[in-house]
Amino acid sequence: MTQVDPFHVDILVAGAGAAGLSAAIALDQAGFSVACAGLIDRRANGRTVALFEASLRFYKSLGLWPRFRDKAAALEKIAMVDATNARFRAPSVSFAASEIGLSAFGANIENNVLVDGLAETAAARSRLALCQSLIEDICFDDDDVRATLADGRRIRAKLVVAADGRGSLARTRANIDARSWTYPQVALTALLAHAKPHRNISTEFHTRSGPCTLVPLRPHGEKLHRSSLVWLMSAADxxxxxxxxxxxxAREIELQVGGLLGAMELDGPCGFFPMAGMSVAKLFGRRIALIGEAxxxxxxxxxxxxxxxxRDIAALVETLEDARADGKDIGAAASLKAYGTARRGDISLRTNGVDILNRSLLTEFLPVDLMRGAGFFAFSMIGPLRRALMREGVLTHQTLPRLMQARPRRGAVATGG
Ligand SMILES: Cc1cc2nc3c(=O)[nH]c(=O)nc-3n(C[C@H](O)[C@H](O)[C@H](O)COP(=O)(O)OP(=O)(O)OC[C@H]3O[C@@H](n4cnc5c(N)ncnc54)[C@H](O)[C@@H]3O)c2cc1C
Incomplete structure (x- = not known):
């Protein structure tokens, strides 16, 4: 395989977080010449990611999952408990992956382990230029995009994939408007070792300050029973x-979860993340496509x-492969339109769904409690509704992009360890 000049590429991926690195690897594997620019954050901060079935298929298609499989815990059941003390309490609901024919909904892995593995994979790919530097400036021209990195390097590309997070420089330079809002909540994240086994069940306690969720983790060394915690609370708390x-x-966490997993101790540093929301006016423009938290x-x-x-990444790869097959300019807005169309509904469904559920917990307005309770009741009692909700959560009702369809694509090269 010939080395491609890293400073003149088909695609520049801005940002080297989980989304940017995953995009760079997928686009490289699809045969585009790719540079990925950003700093790699390998800090442990108690944060994990639960990846659902479609995401596991994505990493399997890229041959990456073997690298992560032994570091991730299977999520076989999800339980939701109303801990709001509302006058009308919703019934507890529990979902099993087996109800929709899966052995697990997905798998939970430490965020820094995932990013580290993706960064190693990206660095090992001979054609992919991983530039560990921030982008200082980006200019959009008719024919290409020019970026200047903080270390002085310059990159020209046909397309920039903006994966540079919520404050995206690439998005700003492309004049794409974003609307941001905040929630009166901070998420406390932690890894916990505990006395009782989690039995591969993730439990979400819905409290008046937001959900407090325990998600199974793999054993580590002598710590046989481990989970991660995401607990939304007021800034003061x-x-x-x-x-x-x-x-x-650890005692406060134990109390909050009603001693569900027995005595607990912290297994590493905690993280604190102020809660916010953001949506963008459009997902693409001339020579730019937005993915992830951008x-x-x-x-x-x-x-x-x-x-x-x-799902953004898998859809974008498909759009770009199709544009290339049709002999089109991959950075032209007309080529990227299919990406915007494919992603708009899914993104707006998740952004609005999460917003409604979160705000319904924060309010003490009785009719809202009643509606939330009725919703939970329906999901606990009505089989087809339960299964539809479970499928929507892990696979979505839309046709999944090729990289997420059940069988790995022909030619997918195994790179995992
Ligand atoms: C507490 C918490 C728990 C979560 N749990 C889950 C979960 O269980 N499952 C799930 O699916 N999702 C979860 N998420 C969401 C998930 O972690 C994020 O969606 C994901 O990490 C975002 O990745 P990203 O790469 O888009 O953004 P980021 O991680 O923000 O990465 C953006 C990158 O761009 C870089 N960057 C910024 N500016 C520039 C620049 N000028 N030049 C180059 N690079 C730049 C940054 O340095 C950063 O590395 C959770 C989020 C939080 C906060």
Missing amino acids: AERRRNLAPGEL AHVFPPLAAQGLNLSL
Whole structure:
């Protein structure tokens, strides 16, 4: 395989987070020449990602899943418990992957383990130029995009894939409007070791400050029973808990989850993430396509964020492959239109769905409690509705892009360890 000049490529991926690295690898594998620019954040901050079936298929298609399989815990069941103390409490609901013919809904993995593995894979690909530097400036011309990196390097590309997060420089330079909002919540993230097994069940407690979710993790060393925590709370509570000794914080977590997994201890540093939302006026423009948190941001309810981003990537790869096959300019707005059309509905469904569920927990307005309770009741009792909800969560009702269809594509090269 010949080395492609890294400074003149088909596609520049801006951002080297989970979305940017995944996009760079997928586009490289699809045969485009790719540069990916950004700093790789390998810090452990108690954050994990639950990846659902379609996302696992995506990584399997790229031959990456063997690298992560032994580091991820299967999610076989999801339980939801109303812990709001509302006058009308919703019934607890539990979903099993076996009800929709799957052995698991997906798998949970530490965020830094995923990013680290993706970065190693990207760095090992001979044609993919991984530039560990921020982009300082981007200019859009009729025929190409020119980027200047903080380390002085310059890159020209036919298309920039903006994966540079919520404050995306690429999106701003392309004059694509974004609407942002905040929630009165901070997510506390932590890895926990605990006395009782999680039995591959993820449990989401819905509280008045937002969900408090335990998600299964793999054993690590002598810590046989481990889970990750995402707990949404007020900024004041987050600040108070930030200053607690680890043992005190572990006791508060135990209390919050009703001792579900027995005695707990923290297994590494915690993270604190202010909650926000963002949506964009359009998902593409001349020589730019937005993916990941450059395109959509919402709180981590029902683990939708990166799963949605991987669907962006799989759809974008398909759009670009089709444009190339038709002999079109991959950076032309007309070529990218199919990407915008494919993604708009899914993104707006998740952004609005998460917003409604989150706000319904924060309000103490009785009719809202009644509606939420009725919804949960329906999901607990009505089989077809349950199964439709489960499928929507892990596979979506739309036709999935080729990289997410059940059988790996021919020619997918195994790169996993
Ligand atoms: C607490 C929490 C729990 C979550 N849990 C889940 C879950 O269980 N499942 C799930 O699917 N999703 C989950 N998510 C969402 C998921 O983590 C995010 O969607 C995903 O990590 C976002 O990835 P990203 O690459 O789009 O953005 P980011 O991770 O923000 O990456 C953007 C990258 O761009 C870089 N960048 C910024 N500016 C520039 C520049 N000028 N030049 C170059 N690079 C630049 C940044 O340095 C960064 O590396 C969770 C999120 C949170 C906060």
